[in-house]
Amino acid sequence: MDNRQPIVGKALLLLTLSLSLGIFMNVLDSSIANVAVPYIAGSVGVSANQGTWVITSFTVSTAIMLPLTGWLSKQLGEVRLFVGATFFFTVFSFLCGLSHSLTELIIFRVLQGAVAGPMIPLSQSLLLANYPDEKKGMANSLWSMTAVVAPLCGPVLGGWLTYNYSWPWIFYINVPVGLFASYVTYRLLKHRDTSIVKTPIDKVGLILLALAVGCLQILLDNGQDDDWFHSNFIITLGIISFVSTVFFFIWELTEKSPIVELSLFKIRNFAVGSILLGTGYMAFFSTIVIFPLWLQTTLGYTATWAGLAAAPIGLLPVLLTPILGKFMYRVNLRLVVSFGFIMFALSNIWSAFFYTDVAFIDLIMPRLIMGLGVACFFAPLLSIITLSLPTHKLASGLGLTNFLRSIGGSFGVSLSVALWQRREAFHQDRLVEQINAYNHHASQTIIQLQHLGLTHHQAYQFLYALIINQATMMATNDFFWLCGWIFVALVGLVWLTQKPTFVVSVPTVAHAA
Numbered sequence: 304m305d306n307r308q309p310i311v312g313k314a315l316l317l318l319t320l321s322l323s324l325g326i327f328m329n330v331l332d333s334s335i336a337n338v339a340v341p342y343i344a345g346s347v348g349v350s351a352n353q354g355t356w357v358i359t360s361f362t363v364s365t366a367i368m369l370p371l372t373g374w375l376s377k378q379l380g381e382v383r384l385f386v387g388a389t390f391f392f393t394v395f396s397f398l399c400g401l402s403h404s405l406t407e408l409i410i411f412r413v414l415q416g417a418v419a420g421p422m423i424p425l426s427q428s429l430l431l432a433n434y435p436d437e438k439k440g441m442a443n444s445l446w447s448m449t450a451v452v453a454p455l456c457g458p459v460l461g462g463w464l465t466y467n468y469s470w471p472w473i474f475y476i477n478v479p480v481g482l483f484a485s486y487v488t489y490r491l492l493k494h495r496d497t498s499i500v501k502t503p504i505d506k507v508g509l510i511l512l513a514l515a516v517g518c519l520q521i522l523l524d525n526g527q528d529d530d531w532f533h534s535n536f537i538i539t540l541g542i543i544s545f546v547s548t549v550f551f552f553i554w555e556l557t558e559k560s561p562i563v564e565l566s567l568f569k570i571r572n573f574a575v576g577s578i579l580l581g582t583g584y585m586a587f588f589s590t591i592v593i594f595p596l597w598l599q600t601t602l603g604y605t606a607t608w609a610g611l612a613a614a615p616i617g618l619l620p621v622l623l624t625p626i627l628g629k630f631m632y633r634v635n636l637r638l639v640v641s642f643g644f645i646m647f648a649l650s651n652i653w654s655a656f657f658y659t660d661v662a663f664i665d666l667i668m669p670r671l672i673m674g675l676g677v678a679c680f681f682a683p684l685l686s687i688i689t690l691s692l693p694t695h696k697l698a699s700g701l702g703l704t705n706f707l708r709s710i711g712g713s714f715g716v717s718l719s720v721a722l723w724q725r726r727e728a729f730h731q732d733r734l735v736e737q738i739n740a741y742n743h744h745a746s747q748t749i750i751q752l753q754h755l756g757l758t759h760h761q762a763y764q765f766l767y768a769l770i771i772n773q774a775t776m777m778a779t780n781d782f783f784w785l786c787g788w789i790f791v792a793l794v795g796l797v798w799l800t801q802k803p804t805f806v807v808s809v810p811t812v813a814h815a816a
Contacts, residue, residue, distance in 0.1 A: 368420025373699025393481025
């Protein structure tokens with residue numbers, strides 16, 4: 304960028320709105336299609352399992368492109384890259400809605416995911432580069448709030464649009480938003496772009512990265528359905544991903560112009576902060592997945608009511624963002640992040656005491672506490688990470704950080720569902736063992752059910768249904784206990800970072816260029 308003062312006033316407000324809408328649209332698309340898969344599959348004449356490639360194709364291409372953000376920014380400039388990616392994201396969204404076959408839809412979803420990757424870190428990088436130094440904490444808070452709330456809105460909005468209109472509208476709604484975001488950002492920042500530094504493309508690194516990330520993402524998306532490593536397909540993906548990852552690290556550490564700047568991990572706060580973000584997001588996103596699943600499968604909640612029960616998570620971050628952003632650099636950020644992890648731990652441990660007759664209001668209270676954790680986790684931790692980076696390395700660093708966050712979320716979804724189902728099977732086996740002629744309580748229960756008019760067979764069926772219900776409840780309790788202790792462990796890891804210092808004269812990207 305040229306050497307200019309940060310943007311202020313109405314222009315800053317408009318820039319924040321355009322970048323926030325761009326990232327909201329982007330992150331929303333990672334979850335909005337989930338509830339529409341059965342409708343999409345029926346519309347294009349494929350099975351529901353085949354329809355899941357609509358989600359996988361987008362996730363894989365996004366994950367591959369995220370760590371390439373730094374290299375692409377040098378070739379095109381951050382503003383040009385963000386505006387171009389946002390515009391083409393809008394175009395491919397429209398084409399997704401027009402698709403008449405699964406093949407067409409997957410192709411456009413791959414392209415949509417590819418341009419979505421750079422949008423995520425660049426939206427944050429451009430905010431930080433153009434905000435006044437004393438308001439950079441607010442910029443991080445606003446970005447974090449948008450990135451966290453969007454996935455919570457995705458399933459609710461996707462379900463409403465699909466049910467009341469049709470599935471293409473989950474893509475069409477991106478068109479006005481994307482056009483606004485790309486136009487306004489270009490108008491405000493067209494003369495403030497970063498310098499272009501042409502470097503040769505690292506073809507070997509790119510191929511290894513695509514193989515490693517692509518195979519890993521497909522493995523995580525399909526592992527549960529294919530019974531994990533009992534499947535030759537999953538084993539093959541695992542081997543390819545592992546070998547490609549090893550060779551990728553070796554190659555990138557010796558390449559003169561690496562496509563991913565792994566040297567950033569030499570910076571202590573960046574390395575530890577990225578691990579904290581990836582692991583914390585994995586545990587957090589796991590709860591976001593399991594909580595509504597449990598409500599719908601065990602307690603009989605509809606998708607709408609399950610969404611309402613989870614919605615309080617986003618309430619406190621919205622309310623606390625302005626306050627936290629204003630005072631963020633006046634306190635030790637490690638204390639704030641630690642408090643956030645403690646709130647996460649408290650929320651999960653509280654949830655571990657849920658039972659099958661839990662009231663709706665009792666479901667909401669731990670979600671509110673988790674919302675407090677969200678407010679004190681993402682923005683302060685991102686500040687610890689970004690303050691440790693040279694300004695001209697922001698795009699590269701944020702690309703890597705968001706890549707780890709994305710992979711953490713993928714691990715969280717896959718591993719949490721697998722663990723939840725396996726613990727349910729474990730508890731079910733233990734409970735079924737107690738239903739026999741030698742167990743006095745079980746025998747008395749069967750007799751009482753028969754006195755109520757049930758046949759012997761119906762009594763056992765009724766008892767087995769109760770066992771499944773209780774086994775699922777016990778598995779859910781186990782899951783929340785595990786997440787709670789993960790967050791307790793992360794509290795200690797926070798203090799491996801160095802106390803970040805904020806200097807009002809931190810140079811913007813404009814000065815660095």
